[in-house]
Amino acid sequence: MPPPPSRIRLLGPITIEPTRLGAPKLACVLAALALRPGTPVAQTELIDRVWDGDPPDAVLNVLYSYVARLRAALKSVPGAAIRRAGSHGYVLDIDPSAIDLHAVRALRDEARRTAGRPAEATEGVRRPHETRKRAGRPEQALERVGRPAEALELLRQACELVGDDALVGLSGRWADETRAALAAERLELLTERYAAELDAGHHAAVLGDLTALSDAEPLAEPVAELLMLAYYRSGRPADALTRFETTRTRLRDELGADPSQRLRDLHLQILNHDPTLDLPTAAPIQLPSDIPGFTGRTTELKALEQLAESASLAAVVGPGGAGKTALAVHWGHSMIDRFPGGLLYVNLRGFDEGDMVSPREALGRLLVAMNLPGDAVPDDVDAAAELFRATTADRGVLVILDNARSAEQVRPLLPGAGAFTIVTSRDRLTGLIALNDARPVPVGMLDQAEAMELLTRILGADRVQSESEAAARLAELCGHLALALRIAAAHLAGEPIIRIADYVDELERRDRLDVLAVDGDPSATVTANLELSYRVLDQDTRDLFARLGMLPGEDFAEELITSASGSAETATLRALRRLVTAHLVEQPRVRRYRMHDLVRLYAARTGERELGEQDRSTLIDSFIEWHHDRAYQPINDEETNIFLACETLADHPKLWRLVLPLRNTINEWRFISRVQRLIEVGTRRAEEAADGLGLFRMTSMAATARRATGDSDAAIELGTRALTLAEPLTAREQTVASGNLGIYLFDYGDLAGSAAAFIRGVDLAIASGNTRSQLIFTSSMAQVLVRLGRFDEAEAYVRSAEALGEDALSPEQRIRLELSNAEIHFNRGDFERAMVAADRAIAIARQGSYGHLDMWCMQVQAQILLHSGRAEEARALYDEEVRQVRSRKMVSYEPEALSYLASVLVELREYAGAGELIAEARRKQPQVGRGLQVFVNLVLAGVHNGLGEFETALAHATEAVTGYAAMPWPARHELALVALADAYAGLGDPGTAREHRASADRIACPVNQLRRHR
DSSP: OOOOOOSEEOSSBOEETTEEOOSHHHHHHHHHHHTSTTSOEEHHHHHHHHHTTOOOTTHHHHHHHHHHHHHHHGGGSTTOEEEEOTTSEEEEEOOGGGBHHHHHHHHHHHHHHHHTSOTTOOSOOOOTTOOOOOOSOGGGHHHHHOOHHHHHHHHHHHHHHOOSSSSBTOOSHHHHHHHHHHHHHHHHHHHHHHHHHHHTTOTTTTHHHHHHHHHHSTTOHHHHHHHHHHHHHTTOHHHHHHHHHHHHHHHHHHHSOOOOHHHHHHHHHHHTTOGGGSOOOOOOBOOOOOOTTOOOOHHHHHHHHHHHHHOSEEEEEOOTTSOHHHHHHHHHHHTGGGOTTEEEEEEOOTTSSSOOOOHHHHHHHHHHHTTOOGGGSOSSHHHHHHHHHHHHTTSOEEEEEESOOOHHHHGGGOOOTTOEEEEEESSOOHHHHHHHOOEEEEOOOOOHHHHHHHHHHHHOHHHHHHTHHHHHHHHHHTTTOHHHHHHHHHHHHHOTTSOHHHHHHHHHHSOHHHHSBOTTOTTSBHHHHHHHHHTTSOHHHHHHHHHHHHSOSSEEEHHHHHHHHSSOHHHHHHHHHHHHHTTSSEEEETTEEEOOHHHHHHHHHHHHHHSOHHHHHHHHHHHHHHHHTTTTSOOTTTHHHHHHHHHHTTTOTTHHHHHGGGHHHHHTTOSHHHHHHHHHHHHHHHHHTTOHHHHHHHHHHHHHHHHHTTOHHHHHHHHHHHHHHHTTSOHHHHHHHHHHHHHHHHHHTOHHHHHHHHHHHHHHHHHHTOHHHHHHHHHHHHHHHHHTTOHHHHHHHHHHHHTTOGGGOOHHHHHHHHHHHHHHHHHTTOHHHHHHHHHHHHHHHTTSOOTTHHHHHHHHHHHHHHHTTOHHHHHHHHHHHHHHHHHTTOTTTHHHHHHHHHHHHHHTTOHHHHHHHHHHHHHHOSOOOHHHHHHHHHHHHHHHHHHTOHHHHHHHHHHHHHHHHHTTOHHHHHHHHHHHHHHHHHTTOHHHHHHHHHHHHHHOOGGGHHHHTO
16 A cells, blocks of 8 residues: 655655755745644744854845745645744644655554554664563553554555655755754664564565665664574575674774674574574464355454454354354454464354363363463363463464353353453353453344345356346345355355246245255254254243244234243243343344244244144134233234234134234224225134124224225214124123214214214213223214314213323323313313313323324314414424324325315415315325315315415315305304305305305304404
8 A cells, every 4th residue: 555645745855746845945944844733933943944043134034935935835735824823933734644754753653553562662673583571451462462464564654755865955954953863763764664574574575675774874783683684584694694794894993883782692693593583483373264255244343353452352142143153253364463372263062063162172272272282281171271371361362262152161261361352152141241341242134235245245246136136035035144145045056047036936935944955964054053052942941932933923022922931920031031142032122022034934843843732722812812902002012013913813713803903003094905904804704703792893993994094984884883783792892883983973074973972982981980982982072072062061071081080091091181171172262271281182192102192182282273373383283293194104194184284374375385285185095084075175265265266166165164064063164154255255246255254253163263353
């Protein structure tokens, strides 16, 4: 790598690239400033250095002119400038690396740090044949050992920047003294560089350079010493002795001195062919071969590199087949220069077909690798461990302990201070982390890009790119597990005529675990790899693993696992922790667990093999009941699992009990079509089993689903059928049927019928003590009653619900009652009290997850703001509601949210924007409930009145008046009459307009008072 470019050169002719400064005094001013960038230089100091004690009379003017010329020249250097420092000095502001001298010093200092020496080292250069004693804190030992190859490269870059002479063209006392100091600094740098070259074994390659340098610096004993050693190691001891004589003669003739003791000692060592002058014996490198196609793992490799600087022990942990060993070995091969003491490796066989390697056996292998005779290794484990620590201490050794079973197996094998150890294991090695300060480096699945890179390395870019979609699907079917991908790629590489898509098809048709295997190599299978993890589990943990394998879904709540385990909670949680520790189960977040796809398939096999048919049946029943019992709780965490389980258990006679929790999904207007398909299957299973309760539940859900799609007629029909099905059942089912029918009639626009159904349902709930249904339907009923103008009746039911007491109310129920109070106050025209109640509701909603209730809160707040003259604030709330609807994928509710936002835009006179929102809502859902359609007509009447399209406005307003009169909804009827009056007025019929406005005035609902008078 070439050294970085310098913009200002002092080591040679003074230059501001690309221009050499020909005027010596101008160059001297620059040199004086550039030697100390960022530091003020006094005018007196500059004058003394430039004019050598003999300045001209107008020296300040001349100096200023030089500074001005330099300022102009420095414009070509980014970020460089000369500024005044106080009233009597100048400073050069510049990145020091832009000046060759400082760039050289920075490279030299970095080289020293990289080599494990202090950057400010001044004790002289260590010669290659010396053994430097390492001292200091143990945790710093690895850093002191350094990375010699990197350090040498940095020194080479520094030497490329230095010329033969510095400050060429400058004269005077200061220039001469500075040049001499820089020459000594250059000689020290070159000496360091060539010492490092000899350390690296490059004695023959640098022999010519060293000879030239020694000839140029005949009195420099360190250079003579390096040259003598280079001659000796190149097999030319006579030339080494001749160089000694030449140096001794020059020292005596020119300095009247003898060579130093160091040089004389080296002379004697050469005469005696001292073996310590030879290159050191190669340190042991036991690592298995690196994988040529090693792929990805950038984050993990970086983590190991950082830990090697700051720690002594890394635990590379992850599931079998993830590539832990490959990662550790690959990193070790890339760091050979960093560990001059050797790279040791032992496979501890903690998870293997054979016997686990004992600590004593492993210590024997490691100590023999460190050149100790086998009979010198003590039989006692503790004594052998002490010897290993002493042997490896402060020698810069990397130890890889692969495939460890446990922390207990590893602890005796930890080396001495200054070594770095990597332990790989399928176990989490929690004890090693807790007691030995091991730093975990988790190794999971490859990401998509890494998986594609792995396939590309094995199969070739053309083959993978030509079937990119099939390759991506292959990675998915392999679960992005490195071992599975390599097995699949090996099959494809061995059969070039087979398309990737064909292999993918085979994986999808057959048992993936059977396909992901190499014929004739029992160990090269995903199943065998998983078996190694399973076989070391205790019986309780194996049993839980088998049971989890039988459960459908993506992940599991801790409560579900406890329920399905068949064991006590304490024992279940203990076994669950063991599965997590063994990387057979993952814990993506608190109290939730999952299995990798291939592990799940293996667990399912295990369950089929280890559990009897009755046990499996009981387990599935328990799974269904667990979900059924939570049908009225938030579904967020379980929704995906229930969908998958319903598809897996589609033939189960009690399927409807698993479908029932998806009522929450319908209530949030999501995945309606998918839920409807499951309702149809659940209905058939209930009919086949003559399960009246199941048939009622599925019919009720079917009605709610139709309501969500905007099919009010079908919802009412199904709701009426559900009411009939509930008659032979309990009061609870009759309550639900009546309340739900009230909702469907409300959507249809039959407010009177809706109120009657709600009242029947709530009264049934009160009579039967069903407080949950009472609270749910009271809030819905209150909405209907206030729209009918029956405020006192609504308030009475709300107060009856509140009388149950705070302790009886869940947060969700408190939200509903606060919103009911807000609706009552709002429709009475008391906007201040309405907003206080709505604010209380949304404050509770924000403390947890309560489905769509936060949307309801926003809608009520927005209506209060709109009717109280704060349309811009209402718009902001409706904008947020639409954003939330889209982010939650509440597709069926989006048209209603867009319609309400459009109504605010009409109020703000943004008629075109309002029309666009209505058009968008119609595109998204052409069919909506009759009640919503009447509201859309009211909004469109306002849009077309605002655009001056009065004929169209008249048609929409007429539909709105008719619809709201039939409901009846007096407040909206009043607004529709006003829109109708505006249309007639626009058409030039003021008389009819006055008649309709008078009709509106006779209604005069309190909620509309402020809005109509603006």
